[in-house]
Structure formats: structure tokens, C-alpha cells
Amino acid sequence: MIDAALEALTFIFTFERLAWMTLGVLIGLFLGVVPGIGGAVGMSLLIPVVYGMDPYSGIALMIGMIAVMQTGDTFTAVLIGVPGSAGGQATIMDGYPMARRGEAGRALGAAFLASMLGGILGAIFLFAIIPLARPIILSFASPELFMMAIIGLSLVALLSKGAPLKGALAGVLGMLISTVGLAPSTADLRFTFDSPYLYSGVGLILVALGVFAIPELVELMVENKRIARDGAKVTAGIGQGMRDTIRNWRLVIQGSAIGSFLGMIPGIAGPVINWLCYGAASSTVRKDNRFGQGDVRGVIGPEAGNNATEGGHLVPVLMFGIPAGATSAILLGGLALMGVNAGPSMVEDENLPITLSIVWTLAIANVLGTALCILLATPISKIAFIPARRAAPFLIAVVLLAAFQSTRQWGDLLVVMGLGLIAFVMKQLQWPRVPLLVGFVLGPAAERYFTISTSVYGWDWIFRPGVLMMLTLLVGGIVYSALRKSRRSRLREINQVELGEATVDPDTGRRSIVNLARSARANYSRDRRLDPKLDRRLESDEKRDDLDEPR
Amino acid sequence: MKSKISSLLALSVVSALTLAGCAQPGSDTADPADPAAFFAGKTIEIILPFDADGGTDITARLIAPMLSKYIPGNPSFQVVNRPGGNSILGSNEWARDAEDGLSLLWSSNTTSLEAAFGNPAFEFDWSEDVLPLAAVPTGSIMFANSTTGIKAPQDLWEAEGLRYGGLSPDGGLMVQLLSYHILDFPLDEVFGYESQSATRIAFEQGELNFDGQSTAAYLSSTAEKEAAGEVVPLYTKGFMDDEGEIVRDPMFPDLMTTPELYEAHFGEWPSSDAYEAYKFLTALSSDLSKPVWVHSDAPQVAIDAYRKAFVDMAESDEFKELVDDELGYDLVVGARLDEAAKMVTDPPQETLDWLRDFALEEYGTDLNR
Numbered sequence: 001m002i003d004a005a006l007e008a009l010t011f012i013f014t015f016e017r018l019a020w021m022t023l024g025v026l027i028g029l030f031l032g033v034v035p036g037i038g039g040a041v042g043m044s045l046l047i048p049v050v051y052g053m054d055p056y057s058g059i060a061l062m063i064g065m066i067a068v069m070q071t072g073d074t075f076t077a078v079l080i081g082v083p084g085s086a087g088g089q090a091t092i093m094d095g096y097p098m099a100r101r102g103e104a105g106r107a108l109g110a111a112f113l114a115s116m117l118g119g120i121l122g123a124i125f126l127f128a129i130i131p132l133a134r135p136i137i138l139s140f141a142s143p144e145l146f147m148m149a150i151i152g153l154s155l156v157a158l159l160s161k162g163a164p165l166k167g168a169l170a171g172v173l174g175m176l177i178s179t180v181g182l183a184p185s186t187a188d189l190r191f192t193f194d195s196p197y198l199y200s201g202v203g204l205i206l207v208a209l210g211v212f213a214i215p216e217l218v219e220l221m222v223e224n225k226r227i228a229r230d231g232a233k234v235t236a237g238i239g240q241g242m243r244d245t246i247r248n249w250r251l252v253i254q255g256s257a258i259g260s261f262l263g264m265i266p267g268i269a270g271p272v273i274n275w276l277c278y279g280a281a282s283s284t285v286r287k288d289n290r291f292g293q294g295d296v297r298g299v300i301g302p303e304a305g306n307n308a309t310e311g312g313h314l315v316p317v318l319m320f321g322i323p324a325g326a327t328s329a330i331l332l333g334g335l336a337l338m339g340v341n342a343g344p345s346m347v348e349d350e351n352l353p354i355t356l357s358i359v360w361t362l363a364i365a366n367v368l369g370t371a372l373c374i375l376l377a378t379p380i381s382k383i384a385f386i387p388a389r390r391a392a393p394f395l396i397a398v399v400l401l402a403a404f405q406s407t408r409q410w411g412d413l414l415v416v417m418g419l420g421l422i423a424f425v426m427k428q429l430q431w432p433r434v435p436l437l438v439g440f441v442l443g444p445a446a447e448r449y450f451t452i453s454t455s456v457y458g459w460d461w462i463f464r465p466g467v468l469m470m471l472t473l474l475v476g477g478i479v480y481s482a483l484r485k486s487r488r489s490r491l492r493e494i495n496q497v498e499l500g501e502a503t504v505d506p507d508t509g510r511r512s513i514v515n516l517a518r519s520a521r522a523n524y525s526r527d528r529r530l531d532p533k534l535d536r537r538l539e540s541d542e543k544r545d546d547l548d549e550p551r
Numbered sequence: 552m553k554s555k556i557s558s559l560l561a562l563s564v565v566s567a568l569t570l571a572g573c574a575q576p577g578s579d580t581a582d583p584a585d586p587a588a589f590f591a592g593k594t595i596e597i598i599l600p601f602d603a604d605g606g607t608d609i610t611a612r613l614i615a616p617m618l619s620k621y622i623p624g625n626p627s628f629q630v631v632n633r634p635g636g637n638s639i640l641g642s643n644e645w646a647r648d649a650e651d652g653l654s655l656l657w658s659s660n661t662t663s664l665e666a667a668f669g670n671p672a673f674e675f676d677w678s679e680d681v682l683p684l685a686a687v688p689t690g691s692i693m694f695a696n697s698t699t700g701i702k703a704p705q706d707l708w709e710a711e712g713l714r715y716g717g718l719s720p721d722g723g724l725m726v727q728l729l730s731y732h733i734l735d736f737p738l739d740e741v742f743g744y745e746s747q748s749a750t751r752i753a754f755e756q757g758e759l760n761f762d763g764q765s766t767a768a769y770l771s772s773t774a775e776k777e778a779a780g781e782v783v784p785l786y787t788k789g790f791m792d793d794e795g796e797i798v799r800d801p802m803f804p805d806l807m808t809t810p811e812l813y814e815a816h817f818g819e820w821p822s823s824d825a826y827e828a829y830k831f832l833t834a835l836s837s838d839l840s841k842p843v844w845v846h847s848d849a850p851q852v853a854i855d856a857y858r859k860a861f862v863d864m865a866e867s868d869e870f871k872e873l874v875d876d877e878l879g880y881d882l883v884v885g886a887r888l889d890e891a892a893k894m895v896t897d898p899p900q901e902t903l904d905w906l907r908d909f910a911l912e913e914y915g916t917d918l919n920r
Contacts, residue, residue, distance in 0.1 A: 187742030196636030
């Protein structure tokens, strides 16, 4: 197989095919950077081009594009807190707070190196798994997929940062939003209010933009500062970020392993894997875990994961001819146009060079894409220097355009604004917003696989070995974290008695008061009168604002 | 203040008049009967009322660039996805400014079914405002896993534990479900799978053991398994001929169609209301699987040019090659197209009523919403 791999490499290294790959990489980066345009659109534009092409060139073009789509979207996620693609949301969690702290360069450097390593590991995984793929994929039937969805939903607890009840409610709200439209197993319309726009439900990209981007942008305008509060290090930290990634090589391997393994299983969507990688990284990091507040490790885990996912996604596409999503459905169509019929024969001798050239393209395109991104990082990251009152209107236009891209109906804009309003209120009240998104993504999967499991297997599905294994894992995880938490809270009680501190966390408690007071200017003066201490704090904040404001 | 309002009013009146002037036809100096003059330098939009996700999208994007050279003036074609609302929103958007003859609607049987059932969300009248230009047909084939013990179509009624899985039991699936209903063999139906891919994986796993696929999907992956003896092909949905009767699928000439299999088992050709509904749905989903429409108020010169272009293209070597490579079936044009399109523009009311009751009773699906 190694011989065949080297032979395939010689097929790729011709000028023409490398040129096609470069073109694919450029398109892929572009699609990633521009929020709202998914890979499916790019792929479908390539279809007439690849018709009649030789398979190696066509593969270089199409796989080159797929390989780097998850790399380019890091720019918008980190710099402006807007998800560039549906699969790149978790990067925002820590990447954007880093940018606000003035460490955009560090976040980008870490993300790009992690992406590249993840992509290469994903390609290696694809190469290694080829003989084993079939039994693994076939062991995930509906009951196992239902359990995966439940494990994903349990992440809500992890991602809600000490407010499990609020987190659970936000998760439920997300699931509720996901029920709009045609029901998965009957042809009932739910919550559509006779509006045809709602027949097909609310798009994921709308939820992602509404939940993350809108509240951040509103806040940015209220504060009227630059994205990077501290501008000194914006472009300087790229090297430091790359060193961070190398130092945290374990997280890179963990993220890539999760990404490529779960990516292989049709029925587990990219965004789910993205959050699972984030959750896994957050729970493995013990030493001063500041995930969600701008911890560079929160960028490394999911970024390694989402590029590796593409390698995993290709396994069912190539081995079974079964697409993992719209992008790979079109890829299959493109391959068929060039006379390559995906299926078990892809690992037989006559097709092996083609399969291996896909693996190589994936790896080389990742290196190429990352190199381009690192070159672009310095100029692009200067966007974080622009004062809010100049940048924000442009960014809002970008967000609304991205939303409008999803179906190009006016409803898109209403939905994104409505969700943005809900998310803004949630942010002000310090409700975790990520669980909403996780609930939205996993709600339909949980519903559909539960219905299928019970109607195919009755209740026997609970006793399937895979289900029992995952159930044990889930219960064990919950019990373990509950025990750890109760020990920690006992420790805290002791501390509090000793120090005589209030139960409210002094840091976050203050922040919430400040935010609320800012958004509701009407209450501002009353609060001042009522709480002289707050008054002083607000004043000192305002003074700082004045200093930051470039005149 | 008052003068401001009145000047605003004046401005809007002027601009409205200007816009109305622009919309007047015949402002072109060229000969209105010359298609080359009409189309020269123009870009024609093909509206696809769904996402770029394979299927119709790939077909449209392959055919669109070929069309240009069969139309005088060689206009360029641009495929535009306008998803949403079960393809109704994109169709409405198309209809709003399709009267200039420079945009076409490339819909699917989902759209046709909504149209036939008269979904009130459509802002235009399917019986008056649209004309069919051509349609890309699709066949489909039913098969079982050989582990079921089925060796030939007639074994269907003896098999135990047959299980079919689908997405939601909506209009698009109804023709397949109706074929099970007519043939009346013991079959367990499960719904809720996310996509065709998911049902194919479930079939591989053994969670399901009976399935139906479009010709393209079957040939690209399942045919291999048929050759290996893992899958037994059973019957096809068939096509409608000029006389409105179901005939064999040209891609699978050795397989019986639903009515033929019925006759082989029950000894007579089916003649129920269910069969009338089946024929109606077959016309929509097989012959008229992916139809192209032009607005009926478009300039006659454009309509004639389009109709001729599709006929000419269908006969070209280049298109025949595409049929061999990818599509499998010839384009539906001419008399056969007009006959099938009537099912959308002038649907048989009694059949619709029966079908609506059937879907509601058997699957709780409201086709008439």
C-alpha cells in the first residue's frame, strides 16, 4: 500500500494538477472567509467545470476546496465573532475573547497550525482506516446514533459554566426552535403558522449568526471601542500561537481523533463534532481552565477537529458512495461525472491510486491552505484595530448578508434579528448561549433516532452492546463530575467562611451589573443613587472608555 | 413641512411613471419576431427552488451550459438556487418577474405535487401562468436484501420481516408507498430517517431490508450488490406512455412494473382508485421528475425559441452522450411532455380527493395544506 501511495503522489505532482489544487484551495478559503456561503454552493459551481476532466485533476480541484473550507472560517470566528461556516462555531468561544483581549494573532496562529495538523492527521486516518471502515460504520445503527445525540446533549451541562439550570433551559429553547417546520418522522408541520417560509425550519447558520454575532456586535457598539481592547499584540502573536499549539500537541491529537472518527459516521453532523471536540478539550484541561474566557486551548481542540472531520467524512463517501452532507453529495456527483463510481471497489487495485490521490490532496491542500492563511493573518487581523463605530455597521451588514445568503428570503433577516434579540437578552442576563445551539443541532437527531429505534427494535435497543457502552460512559461521566463538583463546592464553602466573601462571584457579578446598567440607560441614574459603590465603578469604567476612544 | 410632503409625492409619481415606462414592451428597436435579436447578449436565469444538494441541481447545471448554442443569439444561462418553503418561495419569486421571458423555473415533483393540490401559498396560477418546456425523467426501482430469502418478485408475499425505511411520508414518497399499498404484501414501514444516505446505511446494517431508489442512485451503488447476489431487484415504478398507461422502465426492461406484478400475483390488471392515483403520481414523479417551465405571458418569440432549443438539444450527440454518462433517460419533450404536464396544470380532481384521504388515513399526512 505504501508503494501505491508513493505512486499516487507522482500522479499529483504535475504542474496542471497542482494548479487545479491551488485553485480549489483558493476557492475553499474564500468560501470559508465569507460567512454564510457553504461548501455546497462552491461545489455545485465546480460541477460543470469537472465534467469531462481527468479524474486526478478534478479530484485535486474538488478535494483541494473541501480540505481548507474549515481553515478560512477561522478569520471571521476569531476576529469578529461571526461563524464563517456552520462547522466552525466552537472556535468563537475562546477565539473571539482572545481577539478582544488583543491576542487575535495568537489565536489565529494557534488555530491555523492546529487546523493544518488536524487536516494531515485526518488524511492519515483516512489512509489507515480504509480496510477497517466498513465494520465500524455498520456498527452505528439508529440506537447508537440516538445515544451519540444524548451524549452530545449532555455537553450542555459542561458548556453552561456553572449555571446548569439556565444551560438546560437554553438547550431546551434550542430544541424547541429546531422543531419548527416539517416533523422528522411524520409529515406534520410544526409551528409554521401557515407561513411557507417556515416549512423547511430555521437554518443552522441563522441560529449561529443570531446567537453569537448579533449580541457581540450590539455590545461592541454600546462600548464603542475597538474589537481589540489592547491593540499592542494584535499581529505579533502568530508565532506564539503556533508554539501554543505545539505545546498542546495532546489536544491536537485528541481533537483530530474525535473529528476523524466521528466524521466517518454518517448521521453525526459536522457542528455536533465541532462542539464535542470543544467539550472534550474543556474537560481534559485541568490546569487553570479558563475555557470560554479566551483560553488558547479552546481554539486548538475544535480547530484540529474540524479539519480532521473532512478526512473522516470522506470515508463513507468513498467506501459506500454515501454522502455525509450536501457538499459530499455533490462531490459524489462530480466523481461520477469523471467516471469514478464510489463504493467498495475504491480500495481494489484499479481504483486505489484514485483513493490515495484523494488522501494526498487532502494533506497537501491543508499545508497549502494554512501557509496562505498565515501569510494573510497579519493584514487581515488589523480589522480588530478599527474602532467599533466604524467597523460595526460594516460587520452588521456582513452578518445580515450572510443570513440572507441562506435562502435569500426576507424571513432570513427577521429570524436572525429575532434570535439575535433573544440572545442579546440572554447575554445580558448571563445565560449561557452555547447550549441553545447544541440543543438546536441535536434536537432533531435525538427525536428521529429515538422514533426509529423504538419502532424498529421496540425497547430491546437499550440492550444493544454499543448502547450499553455509551450509556455507561454517559452515567459515569455525570457521576464523576457531580462528585468533583460537590468536593469543590465544599472547599469553596470553607474558603468563604474564612474570608467572609459574598456568595456571588465578585468578578462576574460586577460584570453583569455593569452590562445591564449599560443596556438599560433608563435605570442608570436610579442605580447610581441606590448604590454609591456602583456609581464609582461605572465612573471608573467610563473614564477608561474615554482613554480608549481614539480621537 | 407640507411642501416637503408634496414634493415627495411628486417625486414618487414621477419615478412610478418612469418605471412604468421601462416596463413597456417593444421599447427595443429590433424586430420583435426575431429570436436572435431578442436573445443576443442576454443572460437567462434558471431558478432552482431548492438548495444546491445534488439531484436536480447537478442535472440543471450540466444541461444549462449546453442550451446556449441551440438558442438564436446564444444567450448565456445562469443557474440560481432559491430554496425555502418546500420549493414554493423560489417558484413565487420566479413568477414575479418571469414575464420578460428571461427566466425559467426548473422545479421538481415536490413542486408539481404542491401545485396539483393547489397549495394556496403559490402566488400564481399553475393552470394559466406556466408552460412546460421539457422535463428530465427519473425512474425508480424496488429491491430487497437477499437475506430476506426473496429470490424472485413473486416471493414478496411469502417473505417475513420485510422492513422499509424512509424520510417523512410526505408527497414525494407517496407514489412508492402507494405501490406497496396496491401490491399489498406484508411490509413494515418506518419513517424518520434523515436522508437517503441514512436509509442506505440502515439497509447495509440490516436495520432495513427493503428499499426503493432512483435509477441513478441504484446504478451508482446498488447495482454492484445486485451483481454480488446481495440484493434482489423486484419491480420498477414504470413510466406513463402516450395513452396514459404504465409501461416498463427502459433502463430495466426485464423488470415488471407495479401493475404487471399485481397481475402476475392476483391474476388481473389493477383497476382501483388506488391505481388511478398511482398513475397520476407516476406521471408526476417519473416522466415529469424535473420539469422546466416558462411563464405563459413571456414573449411568444422566446417561448417558441425555448421549445425548439430543448427539442434540438435532446437530439444532439453531445446530449446523447450526457444521457449515456449521467442521466440515463432521454429528455421528455413534445406531445408526451404536454400530456404529463396536464397532471400539474389540470389535475384530475377525483384522484386528488382520493389521494388526500389515503395519505391522511394511512400516514396522517395532509397533502392539501
